[in-house]
Amino acid sequence: MSPISFCHVLSHPCFKPNIFLGKGAACPPVIKPNHGDVICSVATHNTAAKCRFLCDEGYSIFGSESVLCTAGKWSTKQPTCERACKSLTITNGELKCTNKTFEDSVCTVTCNKPHVIHGVSSITCQRNRSWSSRAPSCVCPICTIGDKCEFSTSWVGVSNTLLAMQAYSSIKVDYGGKMFICTSELHSIKVLWTGKCFDKDTGIQTECSNDHESPRSSAIAAAASLIRELVVKQIYPVPCDADKMPSSADC
Incomplete structure (x- = not known):
């Protein structure tokens, strides 16, 4: 016996008025819908024939997308193609x-x-x-990204994290699904501080020593500089509140 073949029902020479499932078991011919098409698997023995319906652009299936020939009867009424809008897909x-x-x-x-x-x-x-x-x-709500909106892109969040900066300490900062480390060191007998922030993934480090009078202000300036640089390189996302970042002149 030959395997099941596929044919374009109304135009292909393999189309037959009836689709046979075995001796005497035939279904009525399928009808090509207006504004659509139909494709059937033609059974040559006891395997059931199945027909799948397709619609032209601007139309959608009204009814079942496929019908199955069993014991001389189609499993359901053949569908039609009705005027429709483009299908919609919603993520999350x-x-x-x-x-x-x-x-x-x-x-x-x-x-x-x-x-x-x-x-x-x-x-x-x-x-x-x-x-x-x-x-x-x-x-995701404003200032968050990620599949579950779990990462913050808020500059204010970064700044608040660095408010805890102490002399010669280091703080890990999570931003936009990335992480960088900031430190602050004394660089002048006038008690002025240098802030440094380092992104391990890229090896990029920024350093700010523009007469900062506290560890936190120097670290915040360095963090703003690092985020700006990595945004330009399209590695970090743009902060949702970038207007609240300190000026690059602060570094």
């Missing part, structure tokens, strides 16, 4: 529609916490097959 959230993506269907997005809606929460498929608004998405 859930999409619920009143009627899939067909005309007049209203689709509403809810986001998995801690993600939040970006855009409108509900959109409608209009008669011209376009959505009433740009599709919403689920994004």
Whole structure:
């Protein structure tokens, strides 16, 4: 016996008016839907034939996407292709529609916490097959990134961490899923401090000794300088509150 072959049902020469499953077991011919197509696996013995339906751009399947021939009957009513908007994909959230993506269907997005809606929460498929608004998405809250929004991109958070800087101590700083280490050392008999911050992954270090009168201010200036440099190199994300960073002249 020959293996199951695939054919384009209505245009391929292998198409037969009936699809046989064995002696006398035949299903009625499938009908190519308007604005779509159908592809079937033609069984030559007791293996069931299965037909899969496809729709042209701007249309979607109304009904089951596939039907199975069993004992001379199709498993379900053959579907049609109905006017529809483009399909929607939501990451980190859930999409619920009143009627899939067909005309007049209203689709509403809810986001998995801690993600939040970006855009409108509900959109409608209009008669011209376009959505009433740009599709919403689920994004991390401001100043966070990561699959679970677990990393902060806040400069204020970095600065607050470095407020604990003491003389000749070191502090690890987490920023945007990266980590760097800052220290502060006395560099003048006038009790002025030099701040240093070092990113181990890149080997890049910044040093600030512009007459800082405290370990914390020198370390904060060095951290701002390091983040700026690694943002330019597209290694660090841009701080969400970059306007609150000290001036580069402070370093």
